[in-house]
Amino acid sequence: MTLRLDLTLDCADAERLAPFWKLALGYEDEPPPAPFATRAEWAASFGEPEEDEGGGAWLRDPSGAGPRLVLLDVPEPKTAKNRLHIDVRVGSTAWADITAKADELVGAGGRVLATFDGHHVVMADPEGNEFCVAS
Known part of the structure; x- marks a missing residue:
């Protein structure tokens, strides 16, 4: 079995932050997994969340060489230096x-x-x- 590494970055506004990281890394938006046409459709397939969990952005290296970068909205602010x-x-x-x-x-x-x-x-x-x- 081949394992892959994804990096997930908690943030306040994934949609606003995604263009910065696409520029920084030369990444592009990752399409939703098949057979879903949109990320919203994919998220809805998990059922209704009890409360809004916020948005996200899924970015990928167009060459497939680099790890996927996932930006996820979280309610708490950044309070300390990144450990990674x-x-x-x-x-x-x-x-x-x-x-x-x-x-x-x-x-x-x-x-x-x-x-x-x-x-x-x-x-x-x-x-x-x-x-x-x-x-």
Whole structure:
């Protein structure tokens, strides 16, 4: 049996955060599982929840190489540093490529938390989830 790794990121607004992570990772929306035409139809197949559990976004690497990233709305706010974070690897050892990607993500709502010249940039997404941009 082959196992796959998915990453799930709790957030306040998955629909708002999904475009940021699609840009950061070069990912796309993952279609709902067959035979469902929409994610809402898929979710409805589990029956009526007792209370609204919030929304979500399912993102995938178009090449199929990377793990799926699932963004799930949760009611509680982020209160501490992530125990697991994502490294966005630019595929180049050139510092200019690393900083260009970081600048692109700042333009999309991210922010720089720390810079380790020549090596990596520590960033936060628009909801404050930490990640790094590196070679």
